[in-house]
């Protein structure tokens with residue numbers, strides 16, 4: 001340890017409150033001086049392999065020079081201007097480029113600040129759409145164990161994650177149906193799917209006409225435990241929602257921008273939502289920014305002579321020009337670096353290494369750059385005493401991995417080399433041996 005390291009820790013302890021951290025028991029935060037590619041460098045010179053892309057944002061890796069340069073260039077021209085009444089090239093061009101790549105029909109781009117606000121905006125749009133259409137539809141349907149963010153609407157939609165028990169009086173009610181999570185060799189997947197679809201059918205029979213929208217994380221539930229469902233299940237679900245006229249909001253804050261192997265999970269699932277929520281990888285992980293995109297017919301319902309038909313939403317930093325420049329550069333990298341081929345290569349390693357763990361682990365699953373499984377721990381709850389111990393275990397081996405309860409997962413930046421990825425899996429093997437054998 002050096003003196004800068006120690007001074008930063010002391011100051012951090014004195015003044016800083018970290019997210020999703022029990023400060024009394026968590027390992028001391030690690031002061032990081034720089035981050036490049038898949039590696040972080042501590043102020044004391046120690047190196048850490050970022051195997052979770054820093055909460056899933058650093059898709060191309062840290063400090064990608066192309067994105068850094070685009071931000072720098074934009075910063076000299078214009079950083080932020082009011083986005084009501086004014087517009088600018090980076091925002092307009094980004095909207096154009098996103099619309100070209102998004103699932104069919106998503107033609108309108110609304111900018112906000114983070115994944116949670118992207119979800120809030122979609123929920124407000126759905127509710128207001130129905131009001132503008134002269135219908136009262138006030139209910140929202142979500143999957144059990146879904147997670148959509150930390151603002152009030154997003155937390156309400158995430159109630160069954162179990163994370164927000166302490167804030168109950170702040171939240172509104174949502175309806176839930178089961179999510180048929182599956183894994184390699186799951187013998188019950190068809191039964192679980194028909195159980196979930198049966199629950200959906202019963203729900204739509206009684207509430208199909210007063211439900212505004214269903215909000216889903218397509219294919220992978222992230223913070224709920226990296227739970228994966230099959231594309232065919234989602235297609236059957238969407239057909240039922242369409243039959244009842246219920247709108248579909250795809251929260252691709254985590255799955256968007258290549259995580260599942262295609263640019264968007266909806267593409268892999270073969271579904272076309274009415275809204276899509278994007279953030280995290282949008283700016284290549286450089287800046288906080290989000291998008292809620294919707295179908296043209298939704299947008300059209302907000303047009304009229306009076307303001308009460310218009311969307312009452314906007315943030316100070318809407319369409320931040322630096323964020324837009326970063327996002328344009330990040331999108332360009334997908335072609336330039338053949339990013340989806342990189343994701344496919346990561347998936348191949350994930351599959352082989354997960355198979356190598358055999359029956360020492362529970363519920364193995366992989367999709368695109370995401371691999372997950374459960375450790376057979378005596379206490380598998382989120383926030384159990386194993387969490388800080390596991391985090392420490394990986395830190396001591398120079399790795400950033402944060403379990404979700406007993407779920408260990410890897411979601412590396414796409415630039416990770418095969419050697420580094422194998423090193424991550426070696427760390428996982430060591431953890432399985434240390435904690436479960």
Ligand SMILES: Cc1ncc(COP(=O)(O)O)c(C=O)c1O
Pocket residue numbers: 114115116117119147148149150217222223251252253254255279280
């Ligand atoms: C699926 C999903 N939706 C929404 C959010 C919230 O995003 P943010 O943390 O940027 O508010 C997250 C964050 O992990 C997420 O995974």
